[in-house]
Amino acid sequence: MTNDHRERAAGCWLAVLVILAAFGGVAFLGPASAQGTDVAANGTAAPTNDSQSSINETQSQRNGVDGTNETNASSATFNRSTVAEDRGDIAAIGINLSGVTETTVTVGSPAVNYETNVTVADGGNGQVTLLMNSYLAGTTENESQAYDTLAAEDSIVRTNRTTERLEAPLDTSTYNLSATVDGRETDTAALRLTERTSDELVTWTAPAESFDNVTNASEVAAAIENDRITTTDNVAVGDVLVLQSKLSGVYGAFEAANFTELVERGMFNLTVRQTNPGTNRQPKQLDLDRSLANDSIRVIPDPETDILYVNIDTEAAVFERGPPRPGDEFEAELTVREESSLAASNQSIGANVTAVGAELGLGDVSLAADDGQTVTGTTSIAPASEVTISLTANGTGSFVKTNTTTVSPNGTFATTFNLSETSPNTTVDVRAVGPLNTSDDITVPVRQSQEPAPMAGGARLAVDDQTTTGETVRIRNVTLADGGYVVIHAPNASEAPVESVLGTSSYLENGTAENVTVTLGQPLTESTDVVVMAHRDTNDNGVFDFVSSNGSEDGPYTSSSGSTAAGAETSAEAATATGAAASDSEPVATTVSVTVSNATTTGEVSDTTAVGSANGTNASGQPTSENGPGFGIVVATAAIVVAVVALGRRRE
Numbered sequence: 001m002t003n004d005h006r007e008r009a010a011g012c013w014l015a016v017l018v019i020l021a022a023f024g025g026v027a028f029l030g031p032a033s034a035q036g037t038d039v040a041a042n043g044t045a046a047p048t049n050d051s052q053s054s055i056n057e058t059q060s061q062r063n064g065v066d067g068t069n070e071t072n073a074s075s076a077t078f079n080r081s082t083v084a085e086d087r088g089d090i091a092a093i094g095i096n097l098s099g100v101t102e103t104t105v106t107v108g109s110p111a112v113n114y115e116t117n118v119t120v121a122d123g124g125n126g127q128v129t130l131l132m133n134s135y136l137a138g139t140t141e142n143e144s145q146a147y148d149t150l151a152a153e154d155s156i157v158r159t160n161r162t163t164e165r166l167e168a169p170l171d172t173s174t175y176n177l178s179a180t181v182d183g184r185e186t187d188t189a190a191l192r193l194t195e196r197t198s199d200e201l202v203t204w205t206a207p208a209e210s211f212d213n214v215t216n217a218s219e220v221a222a223a224i225e226n227d228r229i230t231t232t233d234n235v236a237v238g239d240v241l242v243l244q245s246k247l248s249g250v251y252g253a254f255e256a257a258n259f260t261e262l263v264e265r266g267m268f269n270l271t272v273r274q275t276n277p278g279t280n281r282q283p284k285q286l287d288l289d290r291s292l293a294n295d296s297i298r299v300i301p302d303p304e305t306d307i308l309y310v311n312i313d314t315e316a317a318v319f320e321r322g323p324p325r326p327g328d329e330f331e332a333e334l335t336v337r338e339e340s341s342l343a344a345s346n347q348s349i350g351a352n353v354t355a356v357g358a359e360l361g362l363g364d365v366s367l368a369a370d371d372g373q374t375v376t377g378t379t380s381i382a383p384a385s386e387v388t389i390s391l392t393a394n395g396t397g398s399f400v401k402t403n404t405t406t407v408s409p410n411g412t413f414a415t416t417f418n419l420s421e422t423s424p425n426t427t428v429d430v431r432a433v434g435p436l437n438t439s440d441d442i443t444v445p446v447r448q449s450q451e452p453a454p455m456a457g458g459a460r461l462a463v464d465d466q467t468t469t470g471e472t473v474r475i476r477n478v479t480l481a482d483g484g485y486v487v488i489h490a491p492n493a494s495e496a497p498v499e500s501v502l503g504t505s506s507y508l509e510n511g512t513a514e515n516v517t518v519t520l521g522q523p524l525t526e527s528t529d530v531v532v533m534a535h536r537d538t539n540d541n542g543v544f545d546f547v548s549s550n551g552s553e554d555g556p557y558t559s560s561s562g563s564t565a566a567g568a569e570t571s572a573e574a575a576t577a578t579g580a581a582a583s584d585s586e587p588v589a590t591t592v593s594v595t596v597s598n599a600t601t602t603g604e605v606s607d608t609t610a611v612g613s614a615n616g617t618n619a620s621g622q623p624t625s626e627n628g629p630g631f632g633i634v635v636a637t638a639a640i641v642v643a644v645v646a647l648g649r650r651r652e
Contacts, residue, residue, distance in 0.1 A: 076103035076179040078189035079127075085134060086196045087172050088249035088342045090303060092150065093130040093191070095179060097122050102157060105130060106178040107137075107191065114138045114170060116147075116161040123153025134193055135252025135342075138166035145256075168341040169252070196249020196342055201334055201349040204242035205235045207385040208435055211313045217302035220309055227409050228384035233351075235314060236358040237324055238436040239382040241272075243310040245334050245349060249342055251303035259299035259310075260292045267340035270297075270310065272319075275352070276329040282321055284328065290318040310334065314355070326357035356380050360387065360438035365430050367391075368447040369422050376414040377432050377440065383409045387434040391417055393426050407434075424448040458482060459534035459557035459588040470524035470596035473503070473532065475516040480534060483510040485544050485554065488518050489531040493589070498551045502530065507542045524596050533589035556587035 079094035097103060101122045108114040114137070120128045129150035136146040143161040170193055177189040206214065206229045214223050223229040235241045253262055262268045274283035291297045296316035300309040314324060324330070333350035336343050360379040367373045375389050384406050391401040399422075403415040413432075422428075424446055431441035458481030466474055473488050485508060490500040503520035524530075534557040535546060545553040 074099035074181050075186040076100065076105075076181050077187040078177060078179060080189060082190045082192055083177070084192045084194060086248040086306075087193045088135045088169055088196050088253065089251050089306075090255060091132045091134055091191060091193075093132060093177065093189075095120065095128045095130060097126050097128065100181050102181075103128075103186075104180050106176070106180070107132065108163070108175045110163060112173055112175060113163055114161075114166065114175065115163050116143055116159060118147050118159050119157040120149060121155045121157050123151060123155070125153075128154045132191070133252040133255055135169045136256055137170055138163070139169060141165065196336075197247060198336060198343075198347040198349050199246040201246070201332065201351045202231060202244040203233055203235070203332065203351045203353045204229050204244055205232050205382045206230075206240040206242055206311070207382045208239050208313070208315065210382075210384075211240045211298065211311060214311070215298065215300070217300055217304070217309075220300055220302065223384075226384065230383045230409050234354050234356045234380070236381045236436060237326060237355050238315040238358055239385075241312040241314050241332075241353060243312070243332055243334065243351070245308040245310065246306065247308060247334075247336065247349065248306040250308065250336060251301050251306075253340070253342070254299075254301040254303075254308075259297075262340075263288065263292065265339070267337055267342075269335040269337060270333070271335075272312070272330050272332045274328055275331050276327075284319045284321045284324065284330075286312075287318040287320050291316075294318065308334075324355040326355055328355040329353075330355070358434075358436035358438050360432060360434045360440055362430060362432050362440045362442055365442055365444050366447070367417075367419060367428060367430075367444055369419055369424050369426075369449045371418045371420045373417045373419050374414055375417065375430060375432070376412065378412050379407055379434055379438060380411065381407060381434055381436055381438060383407050383411070385435050387413045387432055389413075389415050389430070389432045391419075392429045392431070393422070394429075395427075397423055397426060419446060420449075422446050457557045457559045457585070457588050459484075461486070461532055461534060461588065461590050463532050463590055463592045465593040465595075467595040467597070468524075470594070471520060473518045473520065473530060473592075473594060475505075475518065475532060477512055477514045478508065478516055478534065479512040480508055480510055480557070482536060483508055484537045484557070485535045486516055486518055487533045487535045487544070487546070487556075488520060489533055489589075491529050491531065491591075493531040493533065493587075497556075498547055500531070501547050504535075504544045507537060507544075524594060527593070527595045527597065529591050529593055531589050531591050533587050556589070558585035558587055 075098050077096050077098075079096055083091055083093050085091040093105065095103060095105065102119060104117055104119045107116050107118065116137070118130065120130055122128050131148045131150055133146045133148075137143070138146070138161070140146060144156060144159040147156055147159055149155060172193050172195050175191040175193070177191055178185055179187045206223065210223060210228060214220055214229070220229065229242055250268075253267060257265070259268065263270070270286070270288055272286035274285065277283040288297075291312070294316060296313040296318070298311045300311065301307075302309065329352065331350055331352050333348050335346050335348040338345050358381050360381065361377055363376040363378065365375055367375075375391075377387070377389075379385070379387070386404055386406055388402060388404045390403075391399075393399050401417050403417065405413050405415040407413050426446045427443060428446055429441060429443050431439065433439045460479040462476045462478070464474075464476060468474070475486050478486050486505040488502045488504070489497070490502055493500040502522065503518045505516055505518050508516070535544070535554050536557055537544075537554055539545060539553050546555065
């Protein structure tokens with residue numbers, strides 16, 4: 001075949017192929033283009049390998065590195081986009097791990113002349129808090145000293161600093177944070193170190209025993225919560241002076257060394273200097289070195305609150321030119337020195353405090369033969385200090401009672417004792433003993449019980465023996481369940497209940513009335529006993545009708561009559577029962593002595609008693625006349641009237 005024929009044949013076959021391609025579509029042509037431009041299923045050209053690679057890379061940026069979906073890939077992410085901390089403190093960098101137990105965190109970059117790679121291992125909960133001591137970072141030969149994990153179950157696997165060692169702590173700046181897993185970067189964040197601060201110094205105090213019992217930040221917090229450490233500018237000599245320093249950027253240093261070592265390096269200084277020395281006298285001043293040496297100064301850092309507590313045992317601390325005395329005034333000053341590289345120049349905070357004497361005193365002690373007898377006092381020693389109070393009685397009925405209480409924040413203390421079984425007029429020695437050799441004591445007699453007499457028949461009286469001009473009788477208080485009157489009777493009240501009436505109060509509402517004064521119809525001309533009696537208002541008219549009715553109205557409250565007033569609506573049976581009980585009951589009354597002169601009489605509270613018993617004795621205990629009506633007959637008569645009235649009302 002000639003060349004021309006070959007060319008024509010090739011052209012024909014090419015035409016045939018084109019026609020077949022038109023009918024066969026991509027299914028026919030697809031394989032032919034495998035090494036050229038890909039064709040999509042819809043007949044359009046597919047992306048080239050290069051363009052597809054670009055798309056895959058973009059997709060991988062959305063879903064995770066290397067095109068793996070983030071929900072299924074192992075990764076490490078920071079829980080904050082920015083971690084902020086003061087320069088010199090400890091930064092906490094939180095990391096969440098998914099599908100992996102280790103990650104490498106890169107802190108810093110060559111651009112800031114500090115870069116360290118820290119590989120951490122998760123203990124099993126999917127979270128790691130990496131602690132970075134910004135005071136030590138970059139300055140130590142072994143960089144691992146600057147890093148730790150918050151949880152003990154987590155750990156540091158390896159640390160590698162890639163930049164040169166620094167001569168001073170990290171500067172204030174922003175440092176890059178990067179988390180990688182198997183060489184893939186899975187997240188980024190930033191660490192921002194800001195300038196440290198020195199804000200204020202506040203003086204507090206604590207009991208002497210707290211110096212050894214409060215040794216860390218959590219114990220300090222508990223002591224403050226329980227008022228065992230309280231703010232004050234007066235500290236008793238022997239108690240603990242607490243200097244609360246509000247400052248930041250120093251806790252990395254305290255993680256690396258104690259206060260004594262930091263003072264020796266020239267990083268910190270503490271002075272307590274007297275501001276009121278005597279004439280031609282040099283001021284007293286804390287000898288810091290010797291006080292640190294004898295452990296009378298304890299420094300407790302609390303990084304979480306940026307507070308540094310300096311506790312000084314004022315009893316053991318060494319002062320130049322003599323120990324503190326009551327009245328000495330001091331200025332305390334804490335300094336972060338320039339040599340620490342944490343301050344451009346010395347930064348100091350200060351406060352004033354006054355030394356006071358350790359004193360304790362009992363208040364006015366008044367004891368009665370009752371429960372709930374309170375002993376109080378005041379003291380200058382620190383709040384929460386323990387005070388032991390004892391009551392001692394010698395001779396007949398001797399006893400020793402002891403209670404321990406604590407000093408409240410306002411400097412007072414109190415405790416109560418039960419003296420209900422103690423005889424009146426018993427002499428008791430009261431003694432209070434506190435720390436720092438403080439004590440006080442006093443001797444007092446136990447008074448008669450001040451407990452109100454129990455309600456008898458709905459009434460109660462409290463009256464004192466008294467000295468008057470003879471015109472009035474004073475009642476300290478009276479309680480009437482249904483209202484009524486306080487009536488003053490002569491001593492023969494049980495023999496002649498009506499004729500013995502000397503005076504009566506105005507109508508008293510139900511309840512308790514205080515300081516009731518009864519004016520007598522005829523003044524007393526000589527000292528005598530009188531009977532103070534509680535009467536009802538049986539006819540509810542507000543007028544005392546006992547005398548005018550010859551005893552049939554407004555009779556006395558009686559010890560068995562309850563609180564139902566005579567004349568009240570009730571059943572006949574109940575009225576009869578009341579009358580029967582009344583015949584055996586006694587009026588609610590008390591006998592008191594009234595002195596009519598300028599002479600003084602010691603008044604004692606007289607308990608409510610019943611005058612005129614069933615066997616017919618008067619207020620003086622003498623037999624009543626057989627012909628005298630007596631209160632028993634009067635009360636019985638009144639009860640019969642009640643029954644008749646009640647029965648009549650029932651029939652209506």
